[in-house]
Amino acid sequence: xxxxxxxxxxxxxxxxxxxxxxxxxxxxxxxxxxxxxxxxxxxxxxxxxxxxxxxxxxxxxxxxxxxxxxxxxxxxxxxxxxxxxxxxxxxxxxxxxxxxxxxxxxxxxxxxxxxxxxxxxxxxxxxxxxxxxxxxxxxxxxxxxxxxxxxxxxxxxxxxxxxxxxxxxxxxxxxxxxxxxxxxxxxxxxxxxxxxxxxxxxxxxxxxxxxxxxxxxxxxxxxxxxxxxxxxxxxxxxxxxxxxxxxxxxxxxxxxxxxxxxxxxxxxxx
DNA sequence: TGCCAGGCCGAAA
DNA sequence: TTTCGGCATGGC
Numbered sequence: 001x002x003x004x005x006x007x008x009x010x011x012x013x014x015x016x017x018x019x020x021x022x023x024x025x026x027x028x029x030x031x032x033x034x035x036x037x038x039x040x041x042x043x044x045x046x047x048x049x050x051x052x053x054x055x056x057x058x059x060x061x062x063x064x065x066x067x068x069x070x071x072x073x074x075x076x077x078x079x080x081x082x083x084x085x086x087x088x089x090x091x092x093x094x095x096x097x098x099x100x101x102x103x104x105x106x107x108x109x110x111x112x113x114x115x116x117x118x119x120x121x122x123x124x125x126x127x128x129x130x131x132x133x134x135x136x137x138x139x140x141x142x143x144x145x146x147x148x149x150x151x152x153x154x155x156x157x158x159x160x161x162x163x164x165x166x167x168x169x170x171x172x173x174x175x176x177x178x179x180x181x182x183x184x185x186x187x188x189x190x191x192x193x194x195x196x197x198x199x200x201x202x203x204x205x206x207x208x209x210x211x212x213x214x215x216x217x218x219x220x221x222x223x224x225x226x227x228x229x230x231x232x233x234x235x236x237x238x239x240x241x242x243x244x245x246x247x248x249x250x251x252x253x254x255x256x257x258x259x260x261x262x263x264x265x266x267x268x269x270x
Numbered sequence: 271t272g273c274c275a276g277g278c279c280g281a282a283a
Numbered sequence: 284t285t286t287c288g289g290c291a292t293g294g295c
Contacts, residue, residue, distance in 0.1 A: 019276090
């Protein structure tokens with residue numbers, strides 16, 4: 001199907017934004033996106049026209065929500081005043097096209113546990129190995145194979161050698177413990193997603209290997225609480241250099257997480 | 271080669 | 284409550 005979007009949708013920006021780790025560029029302005037057990041191929045034709053490998057039913061069922069098409073990112077950007085906050089204004093301008101994906105919570109949880117203290121290429125590699133070892137083999141719209149993100153039972157079923165193959169280092173027991181919690185029903189992510197943000201954060205922080213930063217990322221990129229503001233090594237640098245007097249969280253609520261993402265990409269790029 | 275990476279844990283102070 | 288060493292491994 002064809003999709004027309006005026007503004008604020010740049011798959012190339014989203015692919016490298018550090019919120020998703022499985023997007024794969026397979027051609028000029030063409031990406032393969034596995035999510036929710038499906039796989040979308042998206043290609044940009046003109047500046048505002050995209051060709052999608054799915055039909056409208058699948059788009060409405062999965063991808064519209066995944067891309068967060070219900071939010072107006074142009075309006076979110078326009079809340080920033082150039083004179084009041086020049087740095088964030090420039091970050092928003094440069095990052096026009098970034099969106100906060102509404103991703104599978106389980107996948108986001110495991111991905112960000114894996115992400116700690118590692119750079120993005122290394123994170124992608126580990127996740128890809130995990131998917132190959134424990135995910136289901138399927139075919140995309142062009143007939144090429146891909147692997148789904150493994151569910152908690154599949155992760156639990158991995159033996160020690162297989163886990164070691166993922167090169168997770170000390171993080172391997174973290175994902176095994178998380179998988180056990182979810183597979184046993186002790187942690188029900190479906191039920192949790194109906195709770196308040198405070199309750200969700202408290203539960204996430206109780207998991208082994210989940211601290212403030214990882215919890216914030218899962219809140220923002222998985223539970224889609226757009227006001228959560230993950231502070232990693234990059235954002236620490238931003239806060240130190242651009243906001244020595246403190247960051248105005250209240251002014252930018254309830255979209256602190258969106259602005260954080262603009263700043264993250266902008267600062268990494270410059 | 272050495273430093274850094276979308277940090278967290280556990281012990282010590 | 285805050286501080287700090289240790290941690291597995293890969294990317295650059």
